[in-house]
Amino acid sequence: xxxxxxxxxxxxxxxxxxxxxxxxxxxxxxxxxxxxxxxxxxxxxxxxxxxxxxxxxxxxxxxxxxxxxxxxxxxxxxxxxxxxxxxxxxxxxxxxxxxxxxxxxxxxxxxxxxxxxxxxxxxxxxxxxxxxxxxxxx
Numbered sequence: 001x002x003x004x005x006x007x008x009x010x011x012x013x014x015x016x017x018x019x020x021x022x023x024x025x026x027x028x029x030x031x032x033x034x035x036x037x038x039x040x041x042x043x044x045x046x047x048x049x050x051x052x053x054x055x056x057x058x059x060x061x062x063x064x065x066x067x068x069x070x071x072x073x074x075x076x077x078x079x080x081x082x083x084x085x086x087x088x089x090x091x092x093x094x095x096x097x098x099x100x101x102x103x104x105x106x107x108x109x110x111x112x113x114x115x116x117x118x119x120x121x122x123x124x125x126x127x128x129x130x131x132x133x134x135x136x137x138x
Contacts, residue, residue: 011102015052018097019104022046026066026093030110033084036068039093040079047097055096055103067094075107087113 003009022043029042044065047054056062062078069077069092070085076094085091089112096105 008102011100012104015097015099015102015104016106018047018050018052018099019095019106021050022066022095022097023093023106023108026095027108027110030085030091030093030112032087032113035081036070036077036079036083036085036091037064037081039068039091040064040066043095050097050099052097052099055098055105058098066096068092069094085112088115089113090115 003012025042025046026039029039044054046052047065054062054065056067057065064079066079067076068079069075070083070089073092075092077092091110091112092107093110094105094107096103
């Protein structure tokens, strides 16, 4: 999308604020024993309060409001009532919101409890290495 008008810029900014607020609420809810479905419910609540919708649900009929992946799962994990977070997990929170026809998307990685420096380095370097090996046409 090319932002041509002040209305476009305002619309994108508003959608971006919903994504920012959603990620902040989800990050605050990350804890040992919380399920990925519970984190997704936090996102759905923020969306509803803002008048926004889940873009993956809207566009792709994704079964949940957000994509949440844990540890070695790369991206686009489906939140589950069975997936409980444990000490040392690395959780990727991927949020895409639609608000009044504008969409914004962002993803963060959050550690659960204490994360060893060695584990942080290994996980983050593995992700960087995988991205670095992607062909330029990807």
